[in-house]
Structures are given as C-alpha cells and as structure tokens.
Amino acid sequence: xxxxxxxCAAGYLGLGGRPAANNAAAGAIAALEVHGNGxxxxxxxxxxxxxxxxxSAPIMLDxxxxxxxxxxxxxxAVEGSLLWQAFHGIGQPQVVQRLPAGELFIDRDGxxxxxxxxxxxxxxxxxxxxxxxxxxxxxxxxxxxxVFYQLSALLQHIHCTSIxxxxxxxxxxxxxxxxxxxxxxxxxxxxxxxxxxxxxxQQLNHVLHVRSTEGFYVDNLESGVKQRQAKADAxxxxxxxxxxxxxxxxxxxxxxxxPGSGAAAEAxxxxxxxxxxxxHSGSPG
Numbered sequence: 001x002x003x004x005x006x007x008c009a010a011g012y013l014g015l016g017g018r019p020a021a022n023n024a025a026a027g028a029i030a031a032l033e034v035h036g037n038g039x040x041x042x043x044x045x046x047x048x049x050x051x052x053x054x055x056s057a058p059i060m061l062d063x064x065x066x067x068x069x070x071x072x073x074x075x076x077a078v079e080g081s082l083l084w085q086a087f088h089g090i091g092q093p094q095v096v097q098r099l100p101a102g103e104l105f106i107d108r109d110g111x112x113x114x115x116x117x118x119x120x121x122x123x124x125x126x127x128x129x130x131x132x133x134x135x136x137x138x139x140x141x142x143x144x145x146x147v148f149y150q151l152s153a154l155l156q157h158i159h160c161t162s163i164x165x166x167x168x169x170x171x172x173x174x175x176x177x178x179x180x181x182x183x184x185x186x187x188x189x190x191x192x193x194x195x196x197x198x199x200x201x202q203q204l205n206h207v208l209h210v211r212s213t214e215g216f217y218v219d220n221l222e223s224g225v226k227q228r229q230a231k232a233d234a235x236x237x238x239x240x241x242x243x244x245x246x247x248x249x250x251x252x253x254x255x256x257x258x259p260g261s262g263a264a265a266e267a268x269x270x271x272x273x274x275x276x277x278x279x280h281s282g283s284p285g
Contacts, residue, residue: 047098048087060103066110077123082150112141119154136254140217172253178204179246197245204247211251219252
C-alpha cells in the first residue's frame with residue numbers, strides 16, 4: 001500500500017498519514033455551512049478542501065460530459081499533481097468546479113481521463129500495471145492529459161512503453177530537421193535571426209499538422225542553439241560568434257498488423273523458413 005493509500009485508509013487528510021492542520025479544530029463546526037451533499041464547508045475557504053474530510057467517500061465527477069464515480073483519495077493520490085493542488089487550494093483550484101448538486105466538473109477530455117483515473121487508482125493500491133490505449137492517437141491524447149494534470153511519472157511511463165510496438169502492431173518512424181542557419185545576432189543581424197526563427201517555427205507547425213493527419217505524432221523533440229566562430233573578414237577583423245537555432249523531431253506512427261498484410265506475410269514467411277531449417281537440420285545426412 002502506498003503512502004497515499006495508507007493516509008486514506010487511516011482517515012488522514014494528507015499524504016503520508018499527516019492530517020491537514022486546517023481540519024483539526026472541531027470547534028470550527030459552528031462556522032460551517034452545510035451543502036446539499038452533506039459535506040460541511042468552512043466559509044471563505046476553498047470549496048474543494050471540505051471534501052478532504054471524507055477522502056474515501058464516493059463522489060461523482062463529470063469530465064467533458066463523461067461521468068466517473070471515484071473518491072478524493074484517488075484523485076489526490078499523486079502529491080503535487082494538478083488535482084492534488086486543486087483540492088488543497090493551491091495552484092489552479094478553478095480547474096475542478098463544484099456544481100450546486102455536489103458533483104464535480106472538469107472541462108477536459110473524458111475518454112483520456114478514464115486512463116488517467118486508472119493510473120491514479122494504481123497509485124493508491126500500489127499496483128504496477130494499469131491499462132493504456134493501443135491506438136497511437138488515443139495514447140497521444142492520454143500523454144497530453146498527463147502533461148495537463150502534471151503526472152510526470154505517467155508521462156515517462158507512456159514514453160518508455162511506446163518505444164516498442166504492442167503485439168499485433170507495427171511502428172513507423174520519420175524524422176524532421178529544421179534550422180535557421182548560422183548568423184550573427186549583433187546589431188541589425190538580430191532582427192534577421194528573429195525573422196528566420198518565426199519562418200522556421202511556422203514551417204514546423206505546418207509540417208507537424210500535415211503529418212498528424214497521416215497518424216504520426218511527436219515521439220521526441222530536441223531543439224537548441226549551435227555556435228561557431230565566424231571567419232575573419234578580408235581586413236582581418238574578428239567575425240564574432242554566429243548562432244544557429246535548430247529543431248530535430250522524431251515522429252512515430254503505430255498501425256495494426258492486419259492478417260494478409262505485407263508485414264504479417266513477412267512474419268509468417270520468417271516462421272516458415274525457420275521451421276524449414278529446423279526440419280532439415282534434424283534430418284539424417
């Protein structure tokens with residue numbers, strides 16, 4: 001059991017079994033107002049923090065029109081995440097809205113959140129395995145939501161597991177490299193470098209959009225600035241430093257291997273050849 005699970009099982013309000021200080025005073029009950037769902041909310045405080053009083057109690061959550069039944073314990077399983085911050089009144093608490101009927105609402109992708117929720121449940125229970133989509137676009141959507149909810153460990157897991165294709169799929173890669181070209185950034189040359197940068201970024205966005213319609217997504221992105229010493233002019237004056245901004249993008253697409261397709265036929269032919277070799281190697285000479 002993780003620390004988050006231990007804290008919820010013991011009725012504590014924070015991770016690691018540490019009770020939250022703003023809920024310790026029982027004498028503050030008189031200053032509470034009662035909401036329709038039975039929870040008590042201190043006047044003037046974060047409307048979500050009151051739910052920490054019953055972290056294991058079931059709550060209804062609407063994410064982009066899709067309904068989920070979960071608990072605050074699960075939603076706040078990862079300390080420092082966006083949801084954890086929202087319930088503790090820091091960061092962007094307005095991300096999670098509490099409706100008059102007591103239901104919570106998040107205006108994000110509900111289909112991708114289903115996988116986010118499974119990951120949070122695995123964090124609470126200490127399980128190492130949790131489901132992820134096989135479709136590359138769905139996986140990209142989950143990765144985007146992992147960035148939004150500030151779940152860095154989940155994002156790293158998605159990146160690592162997506163390196164090798166899933167059974168029954170085949171991965172295709174392509175690369176894209178763009179650069180501004182070496183130029184000085186001193187004096188009037190700086191404006192020219194800025195113009196080049198804008199043009200390259202526009203080209204990059206256009207190409208990425210086109211490739212996304214083909215099923216490709218960004219698997220890795222490397223960008224930076226290279227420097228070199230410019231050659232001296234005819235009069236021997238130092239040319240100074242020149243800079244070159246570059247973007248190196250690795251694109252990936254995962255497609256299913258259909259029966260009878262070229263990839264499946266190749267795999268079947270390889271197995272047949274191996275069986276043929278084993279048959280002849282075992283026969284008497």
